Amino acid sequence: MTDTAPSEPLSPGRAATGRRAGPLLAVLVVAVCLAAGQLLARVVLRFSGVDGDSLAGLGLFNVVAFAPTAALLVTWVVYGERRPFASLGLRGGDRYRKIAVGVGTALVGLVALNVALSALGSDTGASGEGSGPSVTAWQMALLLLTFAVQAPTEELLFRGYLLPALRERWGVAAGVLLSSALFAAAHMANQGATAAYALLTFLLGVALALWTLADGNLWRACAFHTVWNWAPAVLSSGDGDGDNGAQDAAALDGGTLTPAALVLALIGLSALWAYRRGVVRVSAR
Incomplete structure (x- = not known):
């Protein structure tokens, strides 16, 4: 990876107004936004009486944890940094x-x-066959809507906000790797999270970061992340958050880790190819 990257969210000169936070402040902002949303969701789940392991609990957690998180981030960017909401990567x-x-x-x-x-x-496969009761079409659709809140919020935080701050200070390679490492570290708060789970989440983060840099926006990353989380959660009747794309964090072992890591590595290579092609295209202009 080189520093001659194509246009990307929050790159110098792209934002019409305002000033982007430095790396340390950006990490702090992401941590505070995430912590506030997670705390609120856990309180709501506890007092609502909804089973957190059910489809209803998963959907409720997705919305209550991540909608306020996104709102906090947008509020900070618009009023704290004086930048437009679209500067988070929702342009193009x-x-x-x-x-x-x-x-x-x-x-x-x-x-x-x-x-x-x-x-x-x-x-233990990605299909999750036989792991729970069948899911109706309307339940699948409703759960998709909740993942369309959860996954894009994570993209706004880690690829739309954090990645450009790290990339501007330390370059593309450091930006991609550090934002992906922090993405994986944040997921270690999930129940049953292991080192293997963190590795898969890191590989996923690398692919999403490269697509963000290649496209100059978050559209592809948001769509991929939403489906990647939603499909396994639906097919396993809501067990786990789906962020490893296949199974619960606690269910990972040698037999599942190797193919999951291989598939994510191949996806990452395809994202790297898209990024490199974007660099060539921009350099040729």
Whole structure:
């Protein structure tokens, strides 16, 4: 990776007004926004009486934890840094094609993961067959809406806000790797999180960061992340948050970690190819 990157969210000169936070302040802002949302969601779940392991609990957590988180971040960017909301990576044309590509890539990746798990004879696949009761179409649709809150909020935090701050100070490679490492570290708060789970989340973060830099916006990353989290959660009847794309954090072992890491590494390579092609395209202008 080089520093001759194509346009990206919050790159110098792109924001019409305001001033971007430095790396340390950006990390603090992300941590505070996340902590506030997570605390609120846990309080609401506790007093609502909703089972946190159910589909209803998962959907409620997605909305209550991440909608306020996004609102806090946007409030800080607009009023604290005096920058427009779109500067977080929600600008640029061709958004519908990028969203379609993100959805398609996630579905292909999940199918490939399921095939790999089946080929290795693992009992825990991406499909989650037989792990819970059937899910109705309207439940799937409602849960998709909640993941369309959760996943894009994480993209706003780690790729729309944090990645550009790190990239501007320390370069593309450091920006991608550090933002992905912090993305994985944040997920260690999930129940049953392990080192293997963190590795998979890191690999996912690298791919999402490279797509963000390649596209100059978050549309593809948001679409991919939403489907990547939603499909396994639905097919496993809501067990786990789906962030490893296949199974609960506590369910990872040698038989599931290897194919999951391989598929995510291949996805990361495809994202790197997209980034490199974008660099060449911009350099040729």
